[in-house]
Amino acid sequence: MASKTTECKACKKEVSKTAKTCPHCGEKRPGTKPGDTAKGCLVFLVIGIIFAIGLTFCSDEDPDKDRSIMAGIQCQHVVKEYLKSPATADFPFGPPVQRLNKSDYRLDSYVDAQNGFGATTRTTFRCDIQYKGGDPANLASWSVLAMEID
Ligand SMILES: [Zn+2]
Structure with a gap:
């Protein structure tokens, strides 16, 4: 049976996996591992870079662009x-x-x-x-x- 509780990433006390804040220390999303958030950010960052490169290339084609x-x-x-x-x-x-x-x-x-x-x-x-x-x-x-x- 899967446990519904986990350790708070901040205070290490037992919290519900779905808790929005830790009842002990007030940490937000205490059940998520810090690594999960970092991975999510990295994906966003990569998408952002691809967009930025794409925009740069496209806009370079525009002769009227303000340079x-x-x-x-x-x-x-x-x-x-x-x-x-x-x-x-x-x-x-x-x-x-x-x-x-x-x-x-x-x-x-x-x-x-x-x-x-x-x-x-x-x-x-x-x-x-x-x-x-x-x-x-x-x-x-x-x-x-x-x-x-x-
Ligand atoms: Zn806590």
Whole structure:
């Protein structure tokens, strides 16, 4: 005969397997093993990742998609090439990228980086960049239209 009671996972006292809360310590679902919950979460996580990947691939096909964030990242890559010490480059978080038209973006921003003498200086720049197609995470998918650096 199967037991209708089990150990509470928190206080180890006897509880009903179907109890919603432990009568001894108040633990929620005392009859479920912690591993069961973890497995359930993992399944959800995997489904979530598959959805995220699918969405990313699908949306990359859309030429009208707003790629402002990636445009800003690519502009920052390009600006780094002008710096004496690219490794010290410190860009502001979430720079305001303007969408000029379907494929063109503009980033007015600045970067703090060390100059040739090891002193940190601020460089302001304007970068106009065009999305040509392909993987937006790849700089080769972009074309720099204009770069003004102070
Ligand atoms: Zn308990």
